[in-house]
Amino acid sequence: MDTKDILKKVRKIEIKTKRLSNHIFSGEYHSSFKGRGMTFSEVRQYQFGDDVRAIDWNVTARYNEPYIKVFEEERELTMMLVVDVSGSESFGTQSAFKKDIVTEIAATMAFSATQNNDKIGLILFSDQVELYIPPKKGKSHVLRIIRELIEFTPKSRKTDVTQALKFLSGVLKKRAIVFLISDFMSADFEHTLKIAAKKHDITGVRVYDPREEQMPNIGLVNMTDAETGETMLVNTSSKSVRLQYEKYYHDRVKYFKETFSRCGAGAVSTRVDESYVTKLLGYFKARA
Numbered sequence: 001m002d003t004k005d006i007l008k009k010v011r012k013i014e015i016k017t018k019r020l021s022n023h024i025f026s027g028e029y030h031s032s033f034k035g036r037g038m039t040f041s042e043v044r045q046y047q048f049g050d051d052v053r054a055i056d057w058n059v060t061a062r063y064n065e066p067y068i069k070v071f072e073e074e075r076e077l078t079m080m081l082v083v084d085v086s087g088s089e090s091f092g093t094q095s096a097f098k099k100d101i102v103t104e105i106a107a108t109m110a111f112s113a114t115q116n117n118d119k120i121g122l123i124l125f126s127d128q129v130e131l132y133i134p135p136k137k138g139k140s141h142v143l144r145i146i147r148e149l150i151e152f153t154p155k156s157r158k159t160d161v162t163q164a165l166k167f168l169s170g171v172l173k174k175r176a177i178v179f180l181i182s183d184f185m186s187a188d189f190e191h192t193l194k195i196a197a198k199k200h201d202i203t204g205v206r207v208y209d210p211r212e213e214q215m216p217n218i219g220l221v222n223m224t225d226a227e228t229g230e231t232m233l234v235n236t237s238s239k240s241v242r243l244q245y246e247k248y249y250h251d252r253v254k255y256f257k258e259t260f261s262r263c264g265a266g267a268v269s270t271r272v273d274e275s276y277v278t279k280l281l282g283y284f285k286a287r288a
Helices: 003-033 057-063 098-115 139-151 161-171 190-199 239-262 276-287
Strands: 038-045 067-073 078-084 119-125 129-136 177-182 201-208 220-224 231-235 266-271
Touching: 003 098, 003 139, 003 276, 057 067, 078 098, 078 129, 078 161, 098 119, 098 139, 098 177, 098 201, 098 276, 119 139, 119 161, 129 139, 129 161, 161 177, 161 190, 190 201, 190 239, 201 239, 201 276, 239 266, 266 276
Parallel strands: 078 119, 078 177, 177 201, 201 266
Antiparallel strands: 038 067, 119 129, 220 231
8 A cells, every 4th residue: 555545544534533533422532531530739728528538637737737638630631542453353254344443443532532632642462562652642643543553564463462451551650541452352361451450441342243253154165364374174064163163252252341341441342344433432421
């Protein structure tokens, strides 16, 4: 894809996702996430009706009368988009690849954050961190993020969510709103998610294709693993093969849902042929 084609694609995604973020998501995003971070502002004398849990005992002891700590809502938050760019994201049997929907969701979230004057950063990962763009403000910064989502070529095609979460915990010192966008066809990330979720407000957004749920009965088919490159002849007419395929998929989905729930993180799933707008709006409203 040459520079002209990339710019056209960036512009197309900008028009679509910016409209969504302006008219739909910015208000829901604001009410779902704003006001959850509080920073210390000042101390003042205790007044009748104040919460006694806010008493500053050091200042109270110094002046021999009660003083309380006053907190105010953080006016500026940081959004971090943690996006899976492994080989499985290039899979798609409907009108779009998973990668296309992932890019649209990430771009919509980025413009929603911009509407609230928040910083946006990006982590692209496979089984390693492929790219890190530190959080910044501004339209040109968001357009750079969208451009990377479209044209970036990862070094690896494999997936390891744990590596992305470890990097996130190490690189961001202050609390951030994190959207981890992937098909989550990997496991064993509960420990690192638990650590990251204590520090950050994390939402897992699972993007999947209907053919991943169920294997069609179409006889002998050559199938290639998008992440390992391994090709094998599969007999899709075999009921046991199809059941094994479905079990593997449903085990991964169950792990995703239960792990995010246990770790106190949010989770939402959207199929490539469904409206991710409806799914995300429902999630935001439930949070608010």
